[in-house]
Amino acid sequence: MIFARTYKRELTVLTLAVFLVLLAIICTTLIVRFLGMAASGRLATEAVMITLGFAALRYLPILLSLSMFIAILLALTRSHRDHEMEVWQSSGLSVSDWIKPTLSFATPILLLIAILSFSLSPWAVRKSDTYRQKLMSQDETAAIAPGIFKESKQADRVFFIENFSGDNGSATNIFVQSEKNGKIRLVSSNQGYLSADDAGNRILVLTNGRQYEGEPGSSVYRIIEFQRYTVLVPPRDGALSASPIQGVRTQELLRDLNNEKHAELAWRLGSPIGAVLLVMLAVPLSFVKPRAGRSLNLVLAILIYMVYSNMLSVMQAWIAQGKVHPIIGLWPVHLTLMGLIFVLLALRSGKLHQWRMGA
Incomplete structure (x- = not known):
């Protein structure tokens, strides 16, 4: 054969x-x-x-x-x-x-x-x-890609992080925009990190930055400089399809x-x-x-x-x-x-x- x-x-x-x-x-x-x-x-x-x-x-x-x-x-x-x-x-x-x-x-x-x-x-x-x-089912920051504007699941918040080292890591050049009661709030910071509060909620801590708040189309804005600013990161819906x-x-x-x-x-x-x-x-x-x-x-x-x-x-x-x-x-x-x-x-x-x- x-x-x-x-x-x-x-x-x-x-x-x-x-x-x-x-x-x-x-x-x-x-x-x-x-x-x-x-x-x-x-x-x-x-x-x-x-x-x-x-x-x-x-x-x-x-x-x-x-x-x-x-x-x-x-x-x-x-x-x-x-x-x-x-x-x-x-x-x-x-x-x-x-x-x-x-x-x-x-x-x-x-x-x-x-x-x-x-x-x-x-x-x-x-x-x-x-x-x-x-x-x-993880929080919103788990899906944030460095250098990409990411909208929250509720479509009321936009994140931008230039560099992000992952969970419990530090972040640089952070931008957060949110809208509430017809007002726009812009928060920017050069440094930040992920942490958790006493209740176990995950928070994004920003250091040495600025906050701009005002109504769209108006020339009147309130500017606040801060040394420490926390943003609550809401968890996503954990229900499995x-x-x-x-x-x-x-x-x-x-x-x-x-x-x-x-x-x-x-x-x-x-x-x-x-x-x-x-x-x-x-x-x-x-x-x-x-x-x-x-x-x-x-x-x-x-x-x-x-x-x-x-x-x-x-x-x-x-x-x-x-x-x-x-x-x-x-x-x-x-x-x-x-x-x-x-x-x-x-x-x-x-x-x-x-x-x-x-x-």
């Missing part, structure tokens, strides 16, 4: 390379979005990397499926381009003979995809949501099933099934004529994957909306792709032509 060992070795290298490239792309996209959220104060700066890790873990099943799909296409297409496949075919190997080593290589990764889909990915979504809500359905444990999905839970359960079950189908689809798609072009099968593979992925999303939405019965689920999409795989295998192996001649 020389061809199987050579084939698996090449698949290992290609799958790892493709996975790292896809992981770098998704991480770059996510970190740009999270940094934008941190810059606007919607996400704490120290939470960016942790949130990125949870998000990457959530997308691992899709990345692994795509990595294997692309690696198989590249490996077998290269064999055709370099005329190696002609040698194997002249030795008696057919298209179906490549299914067994392909599935043998993919089995450990398929098991990992199943574990991720049913357990680890929901755990990552659940932990990410819990961590996000924990940060949102419901966890997203993507983070619900699989065991809990099986209890009191509704349309939304049926849709999520069908998606988790369809993740490893789809990975198996993509692995099998890549084999017949890779068998092309050298004169047909090097990238024709890759374009066709991308098109089929996009249609398949979009149809799964549409069917999942229909299940959640009650338009498709849960028993039907995502099976029509999977069965359609499975039928396409058998047709392509028959075409590549010449069996379809034999069936027509026999008929």
